[in-house]
Amino acid sequence: MSAVKVALLGLGTIGTGVADILLNRVERIRNVTGRDVLLTRICDKDASLKRDIEIPSGVLTNDPELIFNDPDIKIGIELIGGIEPARAFVLRLLASGKNVVTANKALLAQHGAELFAAARQNGCTIAFEAAVCGGIPIISSIATSLQANTIQSLDAIVNGTSNFILSQMEDGGTSYSYAVKEAQRLGYAEANPAMDVDGTDAVQKLTILAQLGFGVDVDWKKVSRMGIESVDAIDFKFAKDLGYRIKLLAVANRGDEGLELHVAPTLVRRDNPLARVHDVFNAVRVVGDYVGQVFFQGLGAGRKPTASAVVGDVIDTVLGRAKITFDTLNLWNSNRKVVPIKRTDNFYGKAYLRFDAEDRPGVMRDFAAVFGKNNISIASMIQHEKNDQNNNPNKQNAVIILITHEAREGDLLKAIDELEKIPSIQGKIIRMRVQD
Numbered sequence: 001m002s003a004v005k006v007a008l009l010g011l012g013t014i015g016t017g018v019a020d021i022l023l024n025r026v027e028r029i030r031n032v033t034g035r036d037v038l039l040t041r042i043c044d045k046d047a048s049l050k051r052d053i054e055i056p057s058g059v060l061t062n063d064p065e066l067i068f069n070d071p072d073i074k075i076g077i078e079l080i081g082g083i084e085p086a087r088a089f090v091l092r093l094l095a096s097g098k099n100v101v102t103a104n105k106a107l108l109a110q111h112g113a114e115l116f117a118a119a120r121q122n123g124c125t126i127a128f129e130a131a132v133c134g135g136i137p138i139i140s141s142i143a144t145s146l147q148a149n150t151i152q153s154l155d156a157i158v159n160g161t162s163n164f165i166l167s168q169m170e171d172g173g174t175s176y177s178y179a180v181k182e183a184q185r186l187g188y189a190e191a192n193p194a195m196d197v198d199g200t201d202a203v204q205k206l207t208i209l210a211q212l213g214f215g216v217d218v219d220w221k222k223v224s225r226m227g228i229e230s231v232d233a234i235d236f237k238f239a240k241d242l243g244y245r246i247k248l249l250a251v252a253n254r255g256d257e258g259l260e261l262h263v264a265p266t267l268v269r270r271d272n273p274l275a276r277v278h279d280v281f282n283a284v285r286v287v288g289d290y291v292g293q294v295f296f297q298g299l300g301a302g303r304k305p306t307a308s309a310v311v312g313d314v315i316d317t318v319l320g321r322a323k324i325t326f327d328t329l330n331l332w333n334s335n336r337k338v339v340p341i342k343r344t345d346n347f348y349g350k351a352y353l354r355f356d357a358e359d360r361p362g363v364m365r366d367f368a369a370v371f372g373k374n375n376i377s378i379a380s381m382i383q384h385e386k387n388d389q390n391n392n393p394n395k396q397n398a399v400i401i402l403i404t405h406e407a408r409e410g411d412l413l414k415a416i417d418e419l420e421k422i423p424s425i426q427g428k429i430i431r432m433r434v435q436d
């Protein structure tokens with residue numbers, strides 16, 4: 001069989017790993033596909049930069065037109081990241097009849113519908129296993145092996161950087177800012193880690209998984225999102241006392257009134273398998289009506305795991321498996337069932353609240369009244385004495401930690417708003433979700 005020519009756009013962290021496999025595992029890939037898969041062009045902004053892999057001469061260029069205009073190249077791998085020019089490049093690849101492999105979740109979350117339409121129009125495919133959870137084969141599992149099921153729920157740790165930061169805070173007892181610096185020192189967090197710690201990255205991945213698993217169309221910007229920035233070292237101590245660990249969970253839940261979607265720091269009961277996922281690891285738990293619970297765990301980022309998923313997609317594309325999957329994907333197509341998305345106000349769940357209050361008679365009665373009025377009942381409560389911030393010996397403060405019973409989120413937010421207006425409650429109330 002003839003060789004298949006492949007091109008790569010973006011020779012950064014993941015691109016280098018992909019080039020390494022494609023250039024150095026030619027025989028293995030030939031054994032699997034029955035063909036020579038040749039990486040004939042690599043385009044990067046800076047073609048003169050020294051790389052830590054050996055690239056045959058004449059392959060590296062800074063001119064993407066050499067890829068778009070070469071009819072012999074059948075597969076384009078987009079590993080530039082971000083929205084532009086990645087979006088324009090993918091559209092050019094598809095317009096020139098090339099199949100696409102990408103790891104770009106931001107691009108898919110924002111422009112998936114447009115790119116999938118262009119692929120269908122041109123008879124091409126887009127494969128994107130690496131876009132969610134790096135090396136974990138979650139896209140192909142939902143798209144193929146779990147197809148017999150109606151998926152009931154999906155909860156996941158999809159951002160390795162925030163999981164590392166939370167693990168450092170819990171295991172090492174470090175502050176949030178120290179844990180962020182440590183993540184940056186080890187190369188797990190970027191100089192500006194905003195998208196990881198504010199939940200944006202997790203929401204984009206959840207949106208892709210939910211669209212695939214539940215056949216819905218979701219705008220990722222409208223998904224309920226809380227980041228980990230306000231989690232304090234003290235929360236881990238209280239969570240531990242109450243039998244929980246803290247994780248940034250991405251959750252999609254099918255209910256009678258529609259699909260509940262959110263990303264939030266969450267107290268996860270210690271015997272829940274998600275509570276045992278540490279450091280930069282990712283995990284996804286899927287519950288299907290026939291299969292029951294399936295749990296995936298692995299490295300969700302990094303050069304080698306992500307490159308492994310990208311090259312898996314290249315092999316699937318060469319074999320024609322990607323075409324079968326792409327043509328049957330229930331994603332950004334016209335025959336999707338409409339599953340309503342639940343309003344955030346109508347989410348139900350337990351909540352963890354932490355706040356500072358003056359420690360004097362009557363204070364508890366005040367906030368108990370607010371909870372009662374808003375239909376919220378308290379499941380457990382811890383009160384710790386605390387020094388007054390101004391060292392005033394006549395003023396006693398307490399930090400109050402409580403877990404509510406299941407409550408409607410709209411009621412909870414109203415109660416928090418009212419509590420923050422009580423003069424004896426100081427500062428903002430810290431809120432997290434709770435999952436048993």
Ligand SMILES: NC(=O)c1ccc[n+]([C@@H]2O[C@H](COP(=O)([O-])OP(=O)(O)OC[C@H]3O[C@@H](n4cnc5c(N)ncnc54)[C@H](OP(=O)(O)O)[C@@H]3O)[C@@H](O)[C@H]2O)c1
Nearest residue numbers: 010011012013014043044045079080081103104301302306
């Ligand atoms: N890193 C991970 O662990 C990971 C995990 C899963 C998925 N992903 C996804 O994989 C993709 C690549 O991530 P990465 O970490 O490898 O990013 P990266 O290290 O920043 O690599 C991107 C490369 O593309 C180059 N580039 C930028 N603009 C270009 C242009 N116009 N033409 C050609 N090359 C251009 C960059 O050059 P300059 O450096 O000169 O700008 C850089 O070499 C992203 O979509 C990311 O979300 C990454």
